Amino acid sequence: MSADTDVEVLRRQGRIVVVGASLAGLRAAETLREKGFRGSLTMIGDEPYEPYDRPPLSKQALLGRARPEDTALPRRRDIDADWRLGVAAAALDRNAKLVRLANGDTVPYDRLLITTGTRARPWFHPEEAGLDGVFVLRTRGDSARLCRKLAGGVSRVLVIGAGFTGSEVASACRELGLEVTVAERGPAPLVGALGGVIGAVADRLQRRHGVDLRCGISVTALEGDDVGRLRRAHLSDGSAIDVEVAVASLGAMRNTEWLAGSGVAAGSRGVACDAGCRVFDVNGIVTDDIYAAGDVARSPHPLFDYQFLALEHWGNAVEQAEIAAHNMICAGPERRPHLWLPMFWSSQFGVNIKSVGVPSLGDRLVVAQGTLAEERFVAVYGYRGRVIAAASFDGAKWLGFYEQQIATGAPFPPEYRTVDRRTEALEPVDPDFPDPHLPTHGATVTLTGHSPSERRVVFVPSHA
Amino acid sequence: MRLVVDLNRCQGFAQCVFLAPDVFSLHGDEALLFSPRFDEAQRDRVEKAAAACPVQAILADYSDEPTKRVEPHVG
């Protein structure tokens, strides 16, 4: 039987199992049906909810403008799936080609898609993490619990970690009129993702909005009262503050434990796959029936020296899911590479922060348009003389241009004149990223390795 | 009815806010907030907002049907 016939049979009567009923899982399932997959489709999810959208959980939901339980994602089409929600996948048996569920059931597959995503990194001390008033924010349930607590009226909220989620929580709490302390181990908020130069702007934003921001400080202990309610936090400078709520915003951990022993290349950094979303086994040999997409996947990107990128980005989840779905049910030559340009947004303190490319790779930075002082600007990051990323504060309409600059490997610093250029010549500065070996909150882009290849491709993004 | 905005695409043109101010709002000059769920009374306005989006970033579906065949043994 030829490979083409195999694909035809698969498309007609194959069994596809998606583990992770998330944004990526849903969009993959829709794409499979869109592309004519007529076999059986099973969606497995550990949360008892249909796929929902996470970004509102730290914004609209905390502000009381949307309920966390109202965040179910709209459907592009009917997917005619068997939903197994509220039961986690517990193991993968590649020989028998089946997924074992936590309740003992087994689900056989011809093609498997792994979209198990990430979970919030919990507060490191389990007993303290169990105190009433200590939260993480990742799921619908997390958001609902935090909303309820905040609505009950609290004297002070402690946010541990000033990455994007932590900063958004601090912003929402200030808008709700709550007193907020932010403790950040690094020198400024957002420093891991955007560097110290932009971090200084975020620092100013927080303070101007009344946040008690403490950088270069870590929380050493959370202390409860005799009925187990959080009442005080101890900081590394020896001080202590009275708080009723602490939100640990310490980044994410990839949900790969269920793959232990399966022989696929999965670990704390995610599930390694090729640019076509096919998962590697532990020997570095690519499988042909197991795919990965979304936050849990890491794959080599030609634009960034073929480094394996793991992107916790909404847009990446959507596009990688679409690519994986396409590749799962087509013949080899029709497969597509996942060449998405990293992109994300955050809204905090009334500012829309967006970025494209991989800022944390940058060795130089210029403010190409606007000024840092006005908190309205586009900053461009260079890496070895080419444009590698751009970040904007309330300048989203310009990012499409810089996206093209990145995609075409345009030279850095940009020499040309633009509108809103405030200086005659652009003076590149060090973007001031913290030493990657020092622990800090997670950047939204994690660089986790190198492929042996030094080949370059000419990458021109599709116009579609 | 369910709604999501692709905020990577969104550039803060705010056309949706003008057309459906009960569902969409601007937070500051550019950041968009939206209600992920809306009711029948807003449907006409959301359709107009989605059609008007200059970067076609709004996805809504107009069914409120529960997901079929949800796993019965929840938890």
Added chain:
Amino acid sequence: MTSGTISAQITDYANRADPYPLYAELRKTPVLREDDGTYLVSTYYEVRNLANDPRLSNDTSNRPSGYARPGQPAEETGLPPGFIFTDPPVHDRLRDTVNRPFGPPHSPRFLDDLRGELTKVVTELLDAFEGKDQADIVEDFAYPLPVTAICKVLGVPRGDEPLFHGWADALASSLDPHPGDDGQEKGQRARQELGAYLSDLIETKRRHPGPGILSALTPDMTPADLAATAVLLLVAGHETTVNAITNTTLTLLRHPDILERFQKEPDLAVPLIEEVLRYEPPVQFVTWTTALADIDVAGTTIPKGSPVWLMLAAANRDPRRFEDPDRFDPDREDNEHLGFYTGIHYCFGAPLARIELHLAVPELFRRVKFSGLLEDPPPYRANAVLRGPRHLPVAIDGLTP
């Protein structure tokens, strides 16, 4: 066809009724250099990318002398350029200020709250069709509604329309690349006179604030900036919407199958209006952008200082972006047209235009029973940029209450 002739053909009145074959010809050279050094860009992705390109300026004083500088006022008018002819940071400051009383985040419901009054205007205009067997859609419907709307938005007395009508017309005509021998001069004079009229009005509002955004803006803007803004909004606020309403009517009457469907499915209005904005955009092209640096576009380098025309109507019919682009198709998905431009200069009045279209179009076709166009093509106005019929005579077969 030699490159020097195409812009002349586009502006030639003989081609006003159907410029689309010329646009198709133009797209064969996505970036076309005219003999005088002006560049015409006509394909979708190239136009869109340039509209988002910070190396492109809307301030035509960046052009070398010798080129036309649309939007740049003669010194004697004493009025600064309207914000559409400025770049950031000046542009952003002006536009953000004007937006405060007009739209979100500060005034998200200002336009929405006008719906009731505008609905009444639509009803009154259509009531007047009673007993008629023919009408001019422009004079009887498409012109009066946007004028009333922009007057309400600004707080300009509707009764002054006869006063400013001529000025607005002359000013809009002067945006044309070849506005006739004295068009440019007439335009400047009109701008000065309209500016003087509005300055007086603004001064009155400063002392006696009333409804509308001019009153709201008096504390925040210099009198000159506010007058320049008022001129821009008053002109742009109705000239374009007249075309949009008229083009929608014309297009529907030319597509009886879709008209029939629309009468059964009133919800079709929403995608249908967007499709008209793609198919017959009220602003066909913009002539007021200038390269601040050498810009490589589709294999051609546009040199620094070059005037650049962005051909929106040609881009909207680019087959690389829109399947079967010459077909009027309200079911078109992913209709990311450039009818209102894109980027930071996206049409300020787009939401007002859409509210008017959403109110006017379904009501017009619900109430008026058309029996056809009396002239096809209808007579067009001279303007090639703000292209639209001067009159749209139609035969009418009855009016539903």
